[in-house]
Amino acid sequence: MTTDLLFPPEAPVTPRRFALPEEIPALQLVATENGHARWGPLVRLPRGAEVSVSGEGFDDRTLRVRLDGCFYIVFKQDLASAHMPVVKTKRPRSHTA
Secondary structure: OOHHHOOOOOOOOOOEEEEOOOOEEEEEEEEOOOOOEEEEEEEEEOOOOEEEEEEEOOOOOEEEEEEOOEEEEEEHHHHOOOOOEOOOOOOOOOOOO
């Protein structure tokens, strides 16, 4: 496995952030001492976790996401229910007449 899955491409990518509506399975990617990637444990990302999509996974059905500084491979289908991107907005000011 190459480091392509651990390190984003040089071109700037605007990450898409999602709050997970439910737990989803994910395969963690772990960096080895020589800088290559290896498969880590199969885990469940928790409901409510805010993940950033940082690129394609290993095939057209998967994506690479980042959570708390770690990379994971998830199925696109599992993120399909997380259709609401996390958007940080300012609270609107109340207008008084």
